[in-house]
Amino acid sequence: MQRIVVLAGGIGGARFLRGLKAAAPEAEITVIGNTGDDIHLFGLKVCPDLDTVMYTLGGGIHEEQGWGRAGESFAVKEELAAYGVGPEWFGLGDRDFATHIVRTQMLGAGYPLSAVTEALCARWRPGVRLLPMSDDRVETHVLIDDPEGGGARKAVHFQEYWVRMRAAVPAHAIVPVGAEQAKPAPGVLEAVAAADVVLFPPSNPVVSVGTILGVPGVREAVANAAAPVVGLSPIVGGAPVRGMADKVLAAVGVESTAAAVARHYGAGLLDGWLVDSVDSEAVAEVETAGIRCRAVPLMMTDVEATAEMARQALALAEEVRG
Amino acid sequence: MQRIVVLAGGIGGARFLRGLKAAAPEAEITVIGNTGDDIHLFGLKVCPDLDTVMYTLGGGIHEEQGWGRAGESFAVKEELAAYGVGPEWFGLGDRDFATHIVRTQMLGAGYPLSAVTEALCARWRPGVRLLPMSDDRVETHVLIDDPEGGGARKAVHFQEYWVRMRAAVPAHAIVPVGAEQAKPAPGVLEAVAAADVVLFPPSNPVVSVGTILGVPGVREAVANAAAPVVGLSPIVGGAPVRGMADKVLAAVGVESTAAAVARHYGAGLLDGWLVDSVDSEAVAEVETAGIRCRAVPLMMTDVEATAEMARQALALAEEVRG
Numbered sequence: 001m002q003r004i005v006v007l008a009g010g011i012g013g014a015r016f017l018r019g020l021k022a023a024a025p026e027a028e029i030t031v032i033g034n035t036g037d038d039i040h041l042f043g044l045k046v047c048p049d050l051d052t053v054m055y056t057l058g059g060g061i062h063e064e065q066g067w068g069r070a071g072e073s074f075a076v077k078e079e080l081a082a083y084g085v086g087p088e089w090f091g092l093g094d095r096d097f098a099t100h101i102v103r104t105q106m107l108g109a110g111y112p113l114s115a116v117t118e119a120l121c122a123r124w125r126p127g128v129r130l131l132p133m134s135d136d137r138v139e140t141h142v143l144i145d146d147p148e149g150g151g152a153r154k155a156v157h158f159q160e161y162w163v164r165m166r167a168a169v170p171a172h173a174i175v176p177v178g179a180e181q182a183k184p185a186p187g188v189l190e191a192v193a194a195a196d197v198v199l200f201p202p203s204n205p206v207v208s209v210g211t212i213l214g215v216p217g218v219r220e221a222v223a224n225a226a227a228p229v230v231g232l233s234p235i236v237g238g239a240p241v242r243g244m245a246d247k248v249l250a251a252v253g254v255e256s257t258a259a260a261v262a263r264h265y266g267a268g269l270l271d272g273w274l275v276d277s278v279d280s281e282a283v284a285e286v287e288t289a290g291i292r293c294r295a296v297p298l299m300m301t302d303v304e305a306t307a308e309m310a311r312q313a314l315a316l317a318e319e320v321r322g
Numbered sequence: 323m324q325r326i327v328v329l330a331g332g333i334g335g336a337r338f339l340r341g342l343k344a345a346a347p348e349a350e351i352t353v354i355g356n357t358g359d360d361i362h363l364f365g366l367k368v369c370p371d372l373d374t375v376m377y378t379l380g381g382g383i384h385e386e387q388g389w390g391r392a393g394e395s396f397a398v399k400e401e402l403a404a405y406g407v408g409p410e411w412f413g414l415g416d417r418d419f420a421t422h423i424v425r426t427q428m429l430g431a432g433y434p435l436s437a438v439t440e441a442l443c444a445r446w447r448p449g450v451r452l453l454p455m456s457d458d459r460v461e462t463h464v465l466i467d468d469p470e471g472g473g474a475r476k477a478v479h480f481q482e483y484w485v486r487m488r489a490a491v492p493a494h495a496i497v498p499v500g501a502e503q504a505k506p507a508p509g510v511l512e513a514v515a516a517a518d519v520v521l522f523p524p525s526n527p528v529v530s531v532g533t534i535l536g537v538p539g540v541r542e543a544v545a546n547a548a549a550p551v552v553g554l555s556p557i558v559g560g561a562p563v564r565g566m567a568d569k570v571l572a573a574v575g576v577e578s579t580a581a582a583v584a585r586h587y588g589a590g591l592l593d594g595w596l597v598d599s600v601d602s603e604a605v606a607e608v609e610t611a612g613i614r615c616r617a618v619p620l621m622m623t624d625v626e627a628t629a630e631m632a633r634q635a636l637a638l639a640e641e642v643r644g
Contacts, residue, residue, distance in 0.1 A: 043427030073397050079420030083445050085427070094416045097423075098401030105365030105407070123405050 009208025019306025331530025
């Protein structure tokens with residue numbers, strides 16, 4: 001059985017995984033999920049990326065929105081607002097709240113996040129093994145100009161930057177607070193070492209895949225993996241397919257182009273890279289950097305289109321395996 | 323301004339308070355609320371009696387049910403059940419959940435329950451000062467025959483006995499776990515000492531008023547109060563007006579009669595006692611015990627009937643004041 005390891009962020013990662021499952025129904029898929037965007041809201045532990053993967057693959061996602069639960073109501077959120085308790089900019093629905101209540105209760109009882117995630121997945125049966133990148137708290141912060149002025153800078157939680165501010169101000173740096181002290185969750189390094197293929201879906205290269213790689217030991221494990229490592233560009237035609245990845249790429253000094261992202265990961269990590277057909281002129285540049293590259297359609301318009309992307313990624317992996 | 327202190331449980335206490343506010347709109351009313359029935363559910367701190375008072379006086383109560391919020395939905399509870407997380411026997415609605423989330427978050431941030439209650443009341447504006455009996459954890463447990471058999475006994479949380487078992491098995495003892503170490507919440511003893519009148523509404527004499535009196539210092543403060551102390555019988559015609567007070571009265575060896583409850587409180591505590599018109603034969607017995615007694619209608623059928631009960635209680639207080 002083919003063992004595939006995927007380093008996934010939220011919406012893009014989850015949708016890619018749905019295509020991958022369709023493309024490789026027999027494969028044993030392990031997802032290493034980003035937890036750098038986790039946030040405590042109302043005293044509850046919220047793990048947006050893990051939940052997006054779990055809900056998407058488990059059939060509970062709000063399809064159009066890409067995150068949160070289908071058929072949501074918002075009684076709890078409205079009541080919290082009536083109490084004057086915020087933040088109001090983070091859209092937690094009633095169904096979603098239940099997930100965070102269960103998670104918070106289990107964490108409070110002493111279970112690590114990996115065990116909690118497994119328990120939640122016992123209900124959702126996502127058809128993959130979903131591991132948080134770490135059981136330790138890592139929180140991505142974004143350094144921005146202090147809105148109070150005076151030339152000072154201020155760090156805000158990634159969700160505040162992304163959801164509240166909609167990335168509308170420049171990000172000067174991305175700081176994964178706690179990353180240096182974090183350990184990979186149980187099973188993460190083992191899964192990478194045992195993988196037949198490692199995939200980077202078209203997730204955010206900085207705050208999703210980059211954060212996972214930033215957990216000490218993970219980047220090394222991926223770089224040293226016997227398996228081919230193949231990524232799919234989240235940048236198409238010089239702009240992110242969705243989200244605001246360009247804003248955080250700028251913060252780490254990377255151009256928003258398919259080739260620049262490949263070089264950012266680098267040949268030490270990546271064996272293969274898929275760019276969109278519109279970016280075919282990037283192929284030569286990526287290959288010059290020592291990364292096998294192909295141009296194929298990379299728009300996840302539906303499950304079948306996404307499955308075809310996954311097939312292309314797996315085919316490129318076989319090609320570089322040689 | 324007349325200062326009235328009321329020791330209140332849940333539904334009966336809350337409805338009485340609504341009548342008292344109508345009867346004495348100018349009075350400064352301090353409610354000392356029972357917290358012995360507080361329970362942790364799903365990692366959240368739930369204070370049923372405090373919330374019933376707050377919702378009832380603040381206009382948010384489910385009128386027919388007597389507890390919980392009007393217009394409730396149950397998305398969170400259904401989701402928790404889908405996760406296999408219980409208990410399912412405690413009916414928390416989505417709106418209600420928000421209250422417990424705010425409370426738990428504030429307690430987690432270090433605020434005492436009294437400060438949290440004040441913050442929640444800032445929204446509900448119940449028109450009374452609502453104080454928990456204590457900021458310390460007191461949990462009423464009920465000793466029952468172990469359902470596993472073998473003649474053993476088992477302590478269950480009061481809510482499990484009351485809500486889940488519907489008090490259908492004999493209660494051998496009522497144990498307010500933690501009461502001995504509890505201190506009255508800030509303001510409780512001061513309010514009793516400064517009161518012009520102290521009232522016991524027709525709340526449960528054992529697990530509501532009794533639990534409040536069991537907080538070290540409270541019984542003494544009430545007994546030594548300069549103010550008259552007047553109670554209203556929760557037993558009418560030999561049975562509780564609502565709830566299952568007879569079950570817990572039996573556990574403390576008290577008959578379910580209006581006179582027996584008066585003697586249970588005792589002349590050391592009570593100056594006056596109202597029994598229902600149907601229990602007029604109890605008046606002489608109560609007065610023999612040294613407690614001034616009157617028989618008046620005690621059914622809280624609507625706010626005006628309840629207000630009249632409150633007027634009678636205040637009149638009896640004036641009478642015993644002499």
